Amino acid sequence: MTTSAQRPNIVILYADDLGFGDIGCYGATAIATPRLDQLAAQGLRFTNGYATAATCTPSRYSLLTGSYPWRNERARILSGDAPLIIRPGLTTLPSMLKQAGYATGVVGKWHLGLGRGDLDWNGEILATPLDVGFDESFIMAATNDRVPCVYIDGRRVAHLDPADPIEVTYDPKRPFPGLPTGRDNPELLRMKHSHGHDMSIVNGVGRIGYMRGGAAALWNDETMAETFLERAVSFVSRHRDHPFFLYYALHQPHVPRIPGPRFAGATGLGPRGDVIAEMDWCAGQLLDALDHHGLSENTIVIFSSDNGPVLDDGYQDDAVERCGAHRPAGPLRGGKYSLYDGGTRVPLLLRWPGVVAPGESAALVSHVDFLASFAALTGVALEGAGGPDSANVLPALLGHSRQGRSEIATEGTWGRMALRQGDWVFIRPHEGPPVNKSVNIETGNSPEPQLYDLAADIGQMRNQAADYPEQVLALSARLEEILRSAQTRA
Incomplete structure (x- = not known):
């Protein structure tokens, strides 16, 4: 146990599919994000x-376990009925902070699985966030485009009527008879799909997967932002007298993009722009709650995103047509699903008044480092295999050092890998199409190795593999060494 002076509250605001260039403090001009810009100015x-x-x-x-995802073969985009992929008993960011005396809570998107297989949504759910270190949990089961479209409060579906049980299947050959689908009943849709998202219809929107029942428990997309915000603010209020960790996993700007009434039409970029404005407001309301309770000075606030941006991710919401000059990935190449930096290089802001001086840092840091870094801050020793790839970059996170980690291995999709070391990025050869045509994003796939110098070429437009063959060999060998290793944490 450490003293309270070494145990600031920790809040992680984690956006969903937000790009490096999507908010004002990273250069966006088409979408106003005043509260996140203010956070950046203060940290x-x-x-x-x-x-x-x-x-x-x-x-x-990775954020919660301090592990590269490829160490767990189940750490892939999950269906809404997938079992929990974090093994109970594994050291996690919340379990480590509980050891340090923190109250821990998660609100919002989960998408790491629930249950142990053959999940019954109508009873007590075993294997939830409560089993991997969180004291409190109010989440959606997977994503807002996947069934079941319900909130999970602790171990149970919220507001479920036992007389109307929920059934869920992801078997494309077994839709529930008699229930309309986006594929067969497009006249029932208020937002049409462009690819996929043509199974069960909930709230006039086609989803991935089939569900029936649970009418009283179905969420309302328009009020989702405020529903999660209320629970996040409540957690802060109830735990204001003791150290707490809140993982507030925002659902914006993931599809389907359906803003609440106050933000519908708020930007000129259509629903995607509107939900980013809504996300900014949600972040501001949480920051206001910290101010209201006198907690801002003793709270580390982090804002970031889980991956890069995508415009058309399955719905006809005019994201492409109305994007205009806005560049969601900023100067970066690629986006969601991509091996290029646009897929994994994301906004990252950190504020801790009185400790972290406002400014800009070029230190190389990753979400996977939060576990080891906050263990160092709170005086908890990571033992054994805990956080196998989490580097203690606390001095860099606090702005006390310009040096972060020396390298980071990143994943596109399905185990396709890249390695950044210093300013060099190496992408090993991968088969497959160079462009994911469904979303119109470059994958990074190429039969030839790729090597980019980010210091001179942030947009990764000049492949220098032929000019620096020795660098290609060294980075290729290092990436293979990482992939064969049991851990990279020293």
Whole structure:
């Protein structure tokens, strides 16, 4: 146990599919994000902050476990009925902070699985966030485009009527007879799909997967932001007298993008822009709650995103048509699903008034490092295999050092890997199409090795592999060494 002076509250605000160029403090001008810009002005803005993967489940797995996602073969984009992929008993960020005396809570998107297989949504759910270190949990089961479209409060579906039980299947050959689907009943849709998202219809929107029952428990997309915000603010209020850790996993700007009434039409970029404005407001309301309770001075607030941006991710919401000059990934190449930096290099802000001086940091840091860094802050020793890839970069996170980690391995999709070491990025050869045509994003796939110097070429437009063959060999060998290793944490 450490003293209260060494145990600041910790709040992680984690956006969903938000790009490096999507908010004002990273150069966006088409979407106003005043509260996040204010947060940046009051703290550190990192220019080399990375998720470990270009998709959501793997990167969230790394944030909570301090492990590269490829160490767990189940850390891939999950269906809404997938079992929990974090093994109970594994050292996690919340379990470590509980050991340090923190109250721990998660609110919002989970997408790391629930239950142990053959999940019954109508009773007590075993294997939840409560079993991997969280004291409190109010989440959606997976994502807002996947069934079941219900909130999970602790171990039970919220507001479920026992007389109307929930049934869920992801078997494409077994839709529930008689229930309309987006594929067969497009006239029932208020937001049409562009690819996928044509199974069960909930709230006039086609989803991935089939569900029936649970009418009283179904969420309302328009009030989702405020529902999660209320629970996050409540957690802060109830735990204001003791150290707490809140993982507030925002659902914006993931599809389907359905803002609440106050933000519908708030920007000129359509629903995607509107939900980013809504996300900014949610962050501001949480910051206001910290101020209200006199907690801001003793609270570390982190804002980041799970992966890079995507415009058309399955719905016809005019995200492409209305994007205009806005560049969601900023100067970076690629986006969600991509091996290029646009897939994993994300906004990262950290504020701790009186400790962290406002400014900008080019230190190389990653979400996977939060476990070891906050263990060092709170005086908890990581033992054995805990946080196998989490580096203690606390001095860099607090702005006391310009040096972060020396390298980071990142994942596109399905085990396709890249390695950044210093300013060099190496992408090993991968088969497959160079462009994911469904979302119109470059994958990074190439039959040839790729080597980029980010110091001179942040947009990764000049492949220098042929010019520096010795660098290619060294980085290729190092990446293979990492992939064969049991851990990279010293």
